[in-house]
Amino acid sequence: MEPNVQEVANRIRSLREDLGLGIEAMAEATGRSVEEYVAQERGEKDPSFTFLYKCAAAFGVDVVELLTGEAPHLKGYELVRGGEGLSIKRREGFEYLHQAPFFSHKLCEPFIVTAPYVPAEQDAPIHLSYHRGQELDYVISGRMRFAFEGHVEELGPGDTLYYDSGRGHGMIAIGGGPCVFLAVVLKPQEAPAPQDLPAPQDLPAAPADGGAINIP
Numbered sequence: 001m002e003p004n005v006q007e008v009a010n011r012i013r014s015l016r017e018d019l020g021l022g023i024e025a026m027a028e029a030t031g032r033s034v035e036e037y038v039a040q041e042r043g044e045k046d047p048s049f050t051f052l053y054k055c056a057a058a059f060g061v062d063v064v065e066l067l068t069g070e071a072p073h074l075k076g077y078e079l080v081r082g083g084e085g086l087s088i089k090r091r092e093g094f095e096y097l098h099q100a101p102f103f104s105h106k107l108c109e110p111f112i113v114t115a116p117y118v119p120a121e122q123d124a125p126i127h128l129s130y131h132r133g134q135e136l137d138y139v140i141s142g143r144m145r146f147a148f149e150g151h152v153e154e155l156g157p158g159d160t161l162y163y164d165s166g167r168g169h170g171m172i173a174i175g176g177g178p179c180v181f182l183a184v185v186l187k188p189q190e191a192p193a194p195q196d197l198p199a200p201q202d203l204p205a206a207p208a209d210g211g212a213i214n215i216p
Contacts, residue, residue: 009043128168142179
């Protein structure tokens, strides 16, 4: 199950207009310049998970509603078989498979994420992003280099991260192959209004090497 990029963009535009939100307000809410936001809303760029998550928070809807046009409706439980899920593919190669897309009133967003191994990224600073809330990442296979502001850690199968996702973070696959991990994105206790979200900012990239045992 893979959403159509143009259909997702159309839903974002329609919801923004229905709620009376301006382009400038949504650009600020999603941490984009006006030009970048307009490109996303026109479907000219594949939406990243972070962008979709911030749009959903601003609109007060579930991120799955943006992806499918269908509000989550299942109660009690939802079963997703191995290798399946609602797919969110990112242009830089990351793929997210949502593991509970149609469960209503979720307290978190669970994904199986595949990060590709990209040789050019190995000696470059890791791009950092942020979204309000917290996140747990559990490595299933492959190896990961994780950056959190000025800290860098390397992880392998069985290793777990738990962190404040409102601070700059990012990861790449290392070791010559892709890294597959479970990512559980925990929502803030209250969905923030657009004016309460962080203003756009250029987060400094983490250094390619270095690290710390204890993350403050």
